Amino acid sequence: MDKLGLPIVLLAALWGAVNTTLSFFQIINARRDMMFELIDKCGHCSEQTLGPVEIYLTNLLPLTIGNIIFLCLISYVIVSIPRHMKIENDDEASRLKKACNIIAVLPIFGAIAFFGGAIFDLTMLIRALT
Numbered sequence: 001m002d003k004l005g006l007p008i009v010l011l012a013a014l015w016g017a018v019n020t021t022l023s024f025f026q027i028i029n030a031r032r033d034m035m036f037e038l039i040d041k042c043g044h045c046s047e048q049t050l051g052p053v054e055i056y057l058t059n060l061l062p063l064t065i066g067n068i069i070f071l072c073l074i075s076y077v078i079v080s081i082p083r084h085m086k087i088e089n090d091d092e093a094s095r096l097k098k099a100c101n102i103i104a105v106l107p108i109f110g111a112i113a114f115f116g117g118a119i120f121d122l123t124m125l126i127r128a129l130t
Contacts, residue, residue: 004083006096010078010103017074017107017127024067024114032121048098056125064118071111078104 003129040043045051050058081100087093 006081010081010100013074013078013105015107017071017110020070021067021107021110021114024063024070028060028063028067028117031055031063035060035125036128037123044129052125052129056121060121061118064114064121068111068114068118071107071114075104075107075111078107 005123038048038052038055042048042051078100080088082093082097085093085096095121
């Protein structure tokens with residue numbers, strides 16, 4: 001039963017990262033759509049309380065940064081698991097380290113993708129408002 005616990009922990013960590021990232025992705029896309037609808041409708045929308053720049057700074061940017069931080073933390077947790085395991089077999093410890101590094105690629109890639117998306121959103125916002 002001891003050997004079954006680790007795969008369950010890894011699977012739970014990966015599932016949590018994927019599930020949370022998909023939720024963030026839906027919310028971020030909704031805010032981006034709202035922001036660009038406002039730009040199409042009224043430009044800077046200075047007469048409105050919440051214009052496109054305010055939506056970007058108070059919704060889109062913090063959600064994106066929060067998701068990037070979350071994914072980096074999940075990656076760190078997954079990569080650090082072998083240090084906290086007491087495995088006497090060196091071959092098994094090496095396989096565990098390799099598996100954790102491979103599993104951590106998904107959240108790392110997600111963090112990189114969200115960072116690229118944040119740069120793209122900022123570029124499109126600046127382009128649309130100038």
